[in-house]
Amino acid sequence: MSDAPRWRVVGRGPSGGVVVVDLAADGSEVSRTAADDAGLTELARTASASLRWVWNDTRRWYRMLLGGGVRLMRAHDLRLCHAILRTSAWVDAPALGAARGWDAAAPEVEPGPQALFDLETLAPTLPDGIDEVLAEFARHRAAVDASSHAARLTLLLAAESAGALLAEELHAAGLPWSREVHTRILEDTLGTRPLAGGVPSRIADAGARVRAALGDERASLDSQPKLLRALHRAGVPATSTNRWELAEYDHPVIAPLLEYKKLTRLASANGWAWLEEWAGDGRFRPVYVPGGVVTGRWASSGGGALQLPRQLRPAVRADPGWTLVVADVAQLEPRVLAAMAGDLALADAARGTDLYAGMVGGGVVATRPEAKVAMLGAMYGATTGDSGRLVPALRRAYPRAMALVDEAAAVGEDGGVVTTWLGRSSPPPGSWWTSVQQEASGADASAAEETRARRSARDRGRFTRNFVVQGSAAEWALAWLAELRTRLAALPTAAVPAVASGAVFAERAHLAFFLHDEIIVHTPVALADAVADAVREAATAATTLLFGTFPLDFPLDLRIREDAAKD
DNA sequence: CGCCGCCGCGCG
């Protein structure tokens, strides 16, 4: 059926009701239907999985559909795709020039209470009128079609939008979390839970030992300036209180102070209050923010989802009858760099499962830890220290890979824009950066102005150097997620006890967590092996999708177990 | 009292 609808565009009519417009592959309108929210949910429930849903903001629409028990496979998120297309160096900027209002930040699903009283300060809202939505979608298609990199951009927009669907599903499903295990970790580490306003026993104990070593019974340990002064009085000439510097001093206060800092960090970031607020019902439901980082990585909002300490991983526990498939990619970024640069020598080092061991085996550096810091230094732009010292060896061994990141840095220092493998471009320099460079280029520029300009140029060079690698790695990860999501949806159901993940995921394997290069799938035990296969197949498919036949794979560290601890 | 910048530290 060549005239079957390919896109389903969702917006609002003049009266505020939902309007659904189906478009054929050539963009012509096939049908136009008025609906309400319930009607939209029913339309979605019976829609073909091949239909791509187009709307202004996935969170706005998909949260409702998921709540109604509907899962969709494909989308085109106009806000996220606009952000990519508007800045991509592969897109003719005027193509989106007619767009108005599509640069808005992600809107809140529920307006905050103050918004009701303070209308003037409301953030500009995203257009949702069906005609504006249709027009913006048409601009996107035209912009992609006119690009000389249409295939890659199409892939990027599809992956970004699949990520937006998944972000909502991850929120709806939640990460299965054991109150009991978390509480036990807290008690084992911090001691018994204090009464309201009190201090856990081991923190109190460590604090007492710190104060004794300082010879100051009243020393304030939680205020950085006060702690620094107390250290000076005790004869520790530290310039900061970060743990790397403190560890350099030989003084009896150091050991208990580092212990105190570690314990207070756990208590304040992920202690009993966090447990009650974020995971009290047995699910941790972070708000993921796809595209929330300039490089294309996801950010998160609330609960510190992307900073969960490894120490608490044992609290991630499958429901009864379920298990977890936990997988992460080994050395994702250097592998992506090797593939982008077409660097066969680096690809050769990556042949086994451990790229860093491969570097040692190739005689590039002497030890695995050296290989790791050297590679990180190459991608981050290290110039000094152990890492910077080793980078020249990499430049000799992997000239193509190093030329790619060195070129990205040179472009950035010069005020230019760099672009990822699939077409996400770095933001242009801001007005502050440009004026600093201009002031320093004048004949009457002071030495201080020149120094400032050089420093900010190098800072930007390190940013663009890393942007191409971090951003392209994020694209591989998105493709992996999108491929995996499709495969999981195709798996059968399995009879298992009901879970707290919502109707959409009852008896179904589903993604439960994503962290840059790592995923957790929550699955009925009977499906675990099939899920593991799907995770591996998805990685292979993502690699082929991005890099074709380039001889490099992305090996996974994959575990099937009831908790998400590393060992 | 709320807002904001700084510091420190968790994650990749």
Place this chain on the structure above:
DNA sequence: AAAGCGCGCGGCGGCG
């Protein structure tokens, strides 16, 4: 054991 990218968050303290 760092000095080199990207984040979010809690606590503090200065400010209005």
